[in-house]
Amino acid sequence: MTLIRSGGARRVALPLLAGLAVATLAGCAASAPAADSATPAADLPQDIVFALKEDPTCLDPQQSSVTTSLIVGRQLTDSLLDQNPDTGEIVPWLASDWTVADDLMTYSFTLRDGVTFSDGTPLTSEAVAANFDAIKALGASASLANGYLAGYAGTDVKSDTEFTVNFSAPNVQFQQGATTMSLGILSPATVAETAEARCQAVVGTGPFVLDSYVPNDAVKIVKRDGYDWASTLRGHEGEAYLDSVTFPIITEPSVRTGGLESGEYDVIQDVPYVDEARFAGDKYHLYAKANPGVPNSLVVNTSRGVLADEAVRQAVTKGLDRDKINVLAGSTSGKAPTSVLTSSTPGYTDLGDTLAFDADAAKKLLEDDGWTLGSDGIYAKGGQPLTFTVTAFYAQDVLEAAQIQLKEIGIDMQLKMVSSGDFFGAIASGDYDALGAGLTRTDPDALRTLLSTASASRWGIVDDAELEGLLQEQAQTADVDARQKLVDEIQQIVAERAYVIPTLETVQLHGSRAGVEGITFDSASRLHLYDAAVVSN
Numbered sequence: 001m002t003l004i005r006s007g008g009a010r011r012v013a014l015p016l017l018a019g020l021a022v023a024t025l026a027g028c029a030a031s032a033p034a035a036d037s038a039t040p041a042a043d044l045p046q047d048i049v050f051a052l053k054e055d056p057t058c059l060d061p062q063q064s065s066v067t068t069s070l071i072v073g074r075q076l077t078d079s080l081l082d083q084n085p086d087t088g089e090i091v092p093w094l095a096s097d098w099t100v101a102d103d104l105m106t107y108s109f110t111l112r113d114g115v116t117f118s119d120g121t122p123l124t125s126e127a128v129a130a131n132f133d134a135i136k137a138l139g140a141s142a143s144l145a146n147g148y149l150a151g152y153a154g155t156d157v158k159s160d161t162e163f164t165v166n167f168s169a170p171n172v173q174f175q176q177g178a179t180t181m182s183l184g185i186l187s188p189a190t191v192a193e194t195a196e197a198r199c200q201a202v203v204g205t206g207p208f209v210l211d212s213y214v215p216n217d218a219v220k221i222v223k224r225d226g227y228d229w230a231s232t233l234r235g236h237e238g239e240a241y242l243d244s245v246t247f248p249i250i251t252e253p254s255v256r257t258g259g260l261e262s263g264e265y266d267v268i269q270d271v272p273y274v275d276e277a278r279f280a281g282d283k284y285h286l287y288a289k290a291n292p293g294v295p296n297s298l299v300v301n302t303s304r305g306v307l308a309d310e311a312v313r314q315a316v317t318k319g320l321d322r323d324k325i326n327v328l329a330g331s332t333s334g335k336a337p338t339s340v341l342t343s344s345t346p347g348y349t350d351l352g353d354t355l356a357f358d359a360d361a362a363k364k365l366l367e368d369d370g371w372t373l374g375s376d377g378i379y380a381k382g383g384q385p386l387t388f389t390v391t392a393f394y395a396q397d398v399l400e401a402a403q404i405q406l407k408e409i410g411i412d413m414q415l416k417m418v419s420s421g422d423f424f425g426a427i428a429s430g431d432y433d434a435l436g437a438g439l440t441r442t443d444p445d446a447l448r449t450l451l452s453t454a455s456a457s458r459w460g461i462v463d464d465a466e467l468e469g470l471l472q473e474q475a476q477t478a479d480v481d482a483r484q485k486l487v488d489e490i491q492q493i494v495a496e497r498a499y500v501i502p503t504l505e506t507v508q509l510h511g512s513r514a515g516v517e518g519i520t521f522d523s524a525s526r527l528h529l530y531d532a533a534v535v536s537n
Helices: 020-031 067-076 125-148 195-200 253-262 310-318 322-328 359-368 396-408 420-429 446-451 465-474 480-496
Strands: 002-005 047-051 081-083 090-092 095-100 106-111 152-157 162-167 208-214 218-223 244-248 284-290 293-300 379-381 387-392 412-417 434-440 500-504 507-513
Touching: 047 253, 067 208, 067 218, 067 244, 090 095, 106 125, 125 152, 125 162, 125 446, 253 507, 293 446, 310 359, 310 500, 322 396, 322 500, 387 396, 387 420, 396 412, 396 500, 420 434, 434 446, 446 465, 446 480, 446 500, 465 480
Parallel strands: 002 284, 047 244, 387 412, 387 434
Antiparallel strands: 081 090, 095 106, 106 162, 152 162, 208 218, 218 244, 284 507, 293 434, 293 500
């Protein structure tokens, strides 16, 4: 086995405004290190089968935040900018250069020449403007993308290749957002479609083209002829090496791992942590990268139930032995979280003491708050048992480990495992006690996205004027040191008041047979298949 890790998995504190200070010299950023690239075998078919763990549901990267969907969407869609996953540096992609105003309210771009969408339409400033306008029109359907466009005041088109994106208030996170798939650029015809139609078929400028999508069955993409505008972070130029990638939807983990062993699948999504050792041989590669952003957590709704009580939330935080959860999940790649941001996120602050396991302290918090341990081993107050429900659509093993630990200290945490669609439906309705989830973002602004009352993609329901003010202030602060102080304070408040209760730092762990190489991660732990190829063993 070859274990291929991104540098993002180590403990780092990247600059909060990576690349911003040198944005006016962005055209010089081509010296950034490129990804490793495979050498395709001339005598072997360049077609692979990549088993997904679930139906993508929506292929539109501007609307979806689900990893499975984005694995497909990244291959179809390019972004204005790219971000080095190891250094955080921002480099050109569809934009050849760009400048950022000192007040962070205008961002001016120049597009590279010769780029077209796969339907033959040229990439122009008008097309980019149509994308950003359409994202705003999508509203909650594109909640994450709309978070990056907070305060969007329109795009001024100056020529076919020059445009300026305007904001009504400073927007520090837009530059990094421009590297993401959420702000990936789609064809004018695609963005003119309804939200539902866009989920089934998208046209981008990417190195692959959607061939077919049969929900709950399979997706197939094929190489884009004539593609020649990869980011400088990629390992080669020109067209992709692979001719096609077929993504069967295989929901049972044992079927995916068995298929990798038998050769039925060339690549599989989400190797279970407990199966890492199973692929410890020269026949396989494992690809591991820690998600930046907010770790797997309990994201709470403080407007109802027992979690409206801060003492209860703090007891839940102290009642979780995160090191043991990491072991019970079987992870050798993951780690116990020590903040409400993952350790690979720019701006991360170590709050290990705040999140330390202390069962006795958890019980004392509850008893000082008037809770009494019942004969069933569960605390109660005023006839109300200390119980709440977590709604989630993945990481059931992590949640079950947390459930066992909390029961040992008298807290009854129930699990409600649902589909991804029902999960986001619960968010839209606010009908949940807590969510079991994390949010991937290579910027500490992930906490604003998750918690701000002004965020279209808010998951945690929190009414805290002090926190809200800090969340908005960091989003409008250009000075690196000043922003870091704000981000430090935000993390401390969120952890101490237990608005987000971390459980595990998620590691994306995928596997391939040894004959497939060149798979790489972007800065948000999503996969690039542009440099992938079938090679001689």
